[in-house]
Amino acid sequence: MSVNFKDFLKQPYPYYFKGKNLWILAALIFGMSMGFNYFFEPFVVYRPEHKFSYFWISMIHSLNAFLCVLLIIGLNNLRVNEDKWTVGSEIVLISIVLLAIGISQFLVRDMIYANPDNWSMRYFMEEIRNTFMVGVLFAVILVPLNYLRLTKAHLKTAQSLNSQHQSELFHQQYNILSIVTQQKSDDFELNPHEFLFAKSEGNYLEIFLEKGEDTNKILKRMTMKELESQLDSFPHFFKTHRSFLVNLQKVKQVKGNAQGYQLRLKSHSDSLPVSRGMVSDFERKFKSI
Incomplete structure (x- = not known):
């Protein structure tokens, strides 16, 4: 059971907190928190202690x-590697955010409550507990x-890309290329038409x-960068992931999921990933070939 749970934590998970998505999430949390606290009063509200209105x-x-x-998420954006983001990473980040919120709620107690025990450990733990109770409820709603x-968005776009992609039209022939590696004895010739990835x-x-x-x-x-530089005249050779350079003319099917896309190629059984950070560029490039 523990092994399965560890595997679950290591599963890839889409990172969607960058740019306007972060502001949308923060605004959504603000609205849900305001409505939940004001209209439902989930915790004990002792109004004689209030220094101003409950609103x-x-x-x-x-x-x-x-x-x-x-x-917290803005700082995480400065260091995050979207390709390595997992279910476990998501849980840790949410926990850190909730802990920070709980601490901040404790720090403002003296400003809003006329209670001589505002700075007690009891209220510190209470604010942390209350924040996690509400935060977990919100996460259970928002994350799924x-x-x-x-998933729905990527499946829909994948269907659109597949319908537009007519691989039988690609019959252009290319000259054989001489590829230079880090060791001269390892140099080789490459037929661009045969290149899969x-x-x-x-x-x-x-x-x-x-x-x-x-x-x-x-x-x-040789490195990926060295190969890319020698194939830069072929716009349909696209880096879908930091570890994969793919010939988009050989793509047989685009499959969508929550992480983004998986590509099925001709003559190859395994799927290739499109990293979360490359989804938009991939869609533009794939439509243009």
């Missing part, structure tokens, strides 16, 4: 949540809804070539 107290609590979401939204493995590249109905793999000592 403004609810507003302060909601504003705390809004600012913590912007601050967003996951379904992303390249996968980075440290300082080596696995290069997959289409040979009739089969796929051949060659291993060369």
